[in-house]
Amino acid sequence: MTTATNRAVRELAEQSYQYGWTTDVEEESVPPGLNEDIVRWISARKGEPEWLLEWRLRAFRHFMTLLDDARLPAWANVSHPPVDFQAIRYYAAPKAAAELSSLDEVDSEILRTYEKLGIPLEEQKRLSGVAVDAIFDSVSVMTTAKETLAKYGVIFSSVSAAVQEHPDLVRKYLGSVVPYSDNFYAALNAAVFSDGSFVYIPPGVRCPLELSTYFRINAQESGQFERTLIIADKGAYASYLEGCSAPMRDENQLHAAVVELVALDDAEIKYATIQNWYPGDENGKGGIYNFVTKRGKCAGARSRISWTQVETGSAITWKYPSVILQGDGSTGEFYSVALTKGRQQADTGTKMTHIGKNTSSRIISKGISAGRGNNTYRGLVKVLPNAENAVNYTQCDSLLIGDQCGAHTVPYIEAQNRSASVEHEASTTRVSEDQIFYCQQRGLTREAAQSVIVNGFVREVVKRLPLEFSVEADRLLEVNLEGTVG
Amino acid sequence: MLEVRGLRAEVNGVEILKGVDLSVGAGETHAIMGPNGSGKSTLAFALAGRPGYEVTGGEALFDGEDLLALPPEERARKGLFLSFQHPVEIPGVRMDRFLRAGYNETRKSKGEAELDPLQFDRLIRGKAKSFRMDPALIKRSVNEGFSGGEKKRNEALQMAALEPRLRILDEIDSGLDVDALREIAEGVAEMSGPDTATILVTHYERILAYLEPTHVHVLMDGRVARSGGRELAREVEERGYDRLTAGAGV
Incomplete structure (x- = not known):
């Protein structure tokens, strides 16, 4: 290795994480550990209806079965010591932070936290054209611009609030795209999910604001298990963005979220993520395990869902934002940048499942590996027997910096209809x-x-x-x- | 402007330059000729500071300042421009933004105000026109998918924008047809003046018809074997390098 390359590698190893501080705020939390009482406690704390508690409990029992059988997902190209699910706190929230309507009620330390993160919540300082849901550990502390959105009939709130205010919508769609039995972490999330964002765009409405959620993990030993649900009714349009960060801690913290998107006829949802969880130090100590299930269903004809993600943080990223192309003529897109440096590991990609006729999907993945980072693209393009004229284009590019990093591309193609056109291009450069x-x-x-x-x-x-x-x-x-x- | 004395340089541990002396004054054009592997490009890269071209001896002064002590970008900002024989592609980076970044860094280093995108756009469009360069190219990724001729025009365009004083043109004639060569060479000549100097690295005599050299040097095995005027280039063309240096008793 030349001196110059050495220098490039060292430069990369020496970057710092700028969001690693903690907020000093009194938190209410449960003791570490996972059991039925904790699940019941969370549900009760949120005053949930019976059906939701039942759903959580079914998910909990399913999860415990998987855990007992040690049926953890082992296929991803990542390695880490086993997660001790009994050492995690499944609920932590700033005291007296149940959905506040006025800014005056929000703890000033928390306001300062968001300001420092570049997401001022005070009205005069807010980014114009953006509505923000601020989630701090297990709860939503503030949702801005609700009134403006309400004029258009757009519902944008925390999931907890939606359960109270729009139970029918939540009941209809929760778990309809990612059932609790979907996978190990989805089961865990369904059992203990605390908060997340809820969006409903009524028929024919083009949401006038960018919707955005900022997730902040603050408490120690806690995990974050948010659940987001976005529904675009017929002909509706929404653009949504989430950002996230966490303090620097020596122990790993688990973030196991579920995101479900539903697009009805002619609806479009654009979902973007800027993921900047704490990645751990240069020796791989600490950092967030980001084990996330994100899936959209193009339920209606001519509907469109696109995922765009910029993944720069987390010790380990395990996520595959996917699209079920059920409606005829529907379109799914996945655009991804994943950066791994230091000892970061990412196994990320997408699943495009073509079910309807004349569906199309497009996948653009850009992996950057530096330091001792390990980056895997894993993607499935599946064309079911009745999906006439399905079209997919996939492009996976890897960029390597230094010679101790890894880049891997694992594409799966299952075409069960002869009319399908599936194209895959891949490149690796330095x-x-x-x-x-x-x-x-x-x-x-x-x-x-x-x-x-x-x-x-x-x-x-x-x-x-x-x-x-x-x-x-x-x-x-x-x-x-x-x-x-x- | 440039004083090179006893310059030695290695690439991958192999000594390529074995003591080069070269003195270039303002207003002069020096042609460096020589067979493949004689060290012409190595000299250009060593002066520009390319990593991997390790200087092991000698010195190079630019306006009296130790050029070799500076990182490559500072050499560039002080007015040393290298036109690459093989311009590098940078996918996804728009040409005009790339050049504006370098241009503004250079201005900043001189304590001059930076140009905003609109001002720079005006500047670059004007320059592109004078090189008969398709203005669409400056909105495309740096050199990506450019033809050989377009890449060379693009080098000339960047030179025109950065207005360097010392221009090192490494094989600017390779891969160009006669018309393109003439246009680029004439463009370079137009940018020349009493305050600029040019070092032309070339295999062939033909570019010298457009860029009249004041000095010609023949580089053989890492040293300047012969120096002379315009007539030396003709001699090279007629006799070839072997006989030329044999005749000189080297």
Whole structure:
């Protein structure tokens, strides 16, 4: 390895995590451990109806069966010591933080927290054109712009509030895309989910604001198990973005979320994620285990769902935002940037299941591996027998920085209809010294050159983020790639 | 402007430059000729500071300042421009944004105000026009999918925007047809003046018809074997390198 490459690797190893502080706030939490009483306690704490408690309990029993049989998902290309599910606190919330309507009621420490994260909740400071649901550990502390949205009939609230205010909608759709029996972590989530966002866009309404949720883990030993449900009724449109961060801690913390999207006839949902959970230190100590199930159902004809994700954080990322293309002529898209550095591991990709006729899907995945990071794209394109004229295009590009990182591409294609057209392209490249030197020769520093090259590599994905957030994504990738020294 | 004395350089532990002397003054054009492997490109890269081209001896002064002590970007900001023989592709990075970043860094280093995107757009469009470059190219990814000729025009365009004082043109004539060569060479000539100097690294004499050299050097086995005026280039063309240096008793 040349000196120059050595330097590039060291520069990458030395970046810092800027969101690693904690907020000093009094929290109400349950003791560590998972049992039926905890599930009942969470449900009772939220004043849930009987049907929801029953659902949670079924999920809990299913999860315990899987756990007893040690049926944990083992197929992902990641390694970690076994998670002790009895050592996790399944509920932690700032005291007196049950859904507040006025800002005055929100703890000033929490307001400061969001301000420091760049998401001011005070009305005059808010990003224009964006409604924010702020989730702190297990609960939503604030949802902004509710009144503006209500004028359009748009419901944007925490899931807990929706359970109270719109029980029929929640009951109809909760678990309809990701049933509790879907997988190990989905079962756990269904049993103990605390909060998350709920969105309903009525027929024909184009949601006038970007909807956004910011997840912050603060409490120690706690896990975050949010559940988000977004429904776009016929002809409706919504653009949603989530961001997340967590303090730096030596122990690993579990984040096992479930996101369900439902698009009815002619509806469109764009869902974007900027994931910046604490990745652990350079030796792999600490960091978030991000084991997430995200799935959208294009239930209606000509509906569209697109996932865009920029994954820069977490010790381990295990997520496959997927689309079930049930409606005829529906479209699913997945655009992903996953960056692994230090000792981070990511096994991420998507599943596109073509069921209806004339459905199409598009997958663009950009993996960046640096340091000792390990990055796997895993994707399934499945065309069922009745899915006439299904079209898929998949492109997986990997960028390697240094020679101790790993990049893997694991595409699965199952086409059961002869009319299907499935196309897959893959490439692996390195940030070359030639490119860096070329930039330097035009006046850019080495660090700026790396940033320019990486930003170019991910451009196709980042440009799909709402404008307000693409800048944030660029900055994150920069923070992640620039050395803290020099 | 540039004083090179006894410059030695290695690539992968192999000594390529074995003591090069070169003195380039303002207003001059120096042609560096020589067979493949004689060290022409290595000289260009060593002066520009490319990693992997390790200088093991000698010195290079740019306006009296130790050039070799500076990182590549500072050499560039001080006015040293290298036109690449093989311009590098940077997928996803728009040409005009890339160049604006370098341009503004250079201005900043001189204490000058940066140009905003609109101002820079005006500047770059004007320059593209004078090189008969398709303005659509400057909105595309850096060199990606450019033809050989487009890449060379693009190098010239960047040079025109950055307005360097010392221009090192590494085989700017390779891969160009006669018309493109003439247009680019004439463009470079137009950008020349009493305050600029040019080092032309080339195999062939033909570009010298458009960029009249004041000095010609023949590089053989890592050293300047012969120096002279325009006539030396003709001699190279007529006799070839072997006989030329044999005649010189090297």
